[in-house]
Amino acid sequence: MQQVRSFITDERNLLGICAALGHDFGFNPLFLRLILGVSLLWNPEAVIIAYACAGVFVLVSHLLFPGSRGKQQRQVTA
Known part of the structure; x- marks a missing residue:
């Protein structure tokens, strides 16, 4: 049985927001x-706000739908 990986506690990630979005939507x-x-060079305030909003989105989506993405992948491989 495969262990569920947490994006926040993974030592390879800072906060895990980009990793969680990539995993949920299927991109690198x-x-x-x-x-x-690169966007930080032009408008750091907007990037920080967008990153914080993405973090809230990830938190809410993972609280409302825990493990839903993993269940879909397990059904496909089974």
Whole structure:
């Protein structure tokens, strides 16, 4: 049985927001990190606000629908 990985406690992530969004929507989180990093040069306030909003979105979606993405992937592989 596969252990469920937490994005917040994983030592490879700072807060796990980009990793969680990448996992939930099926893309590589490196792309989001690059976009946010480059955007910090032009408008840091907007990027920080957008990152905080994304964090709230991830928190709420994971509280309302715990493990729903993992269940879909397990059904496909089974």
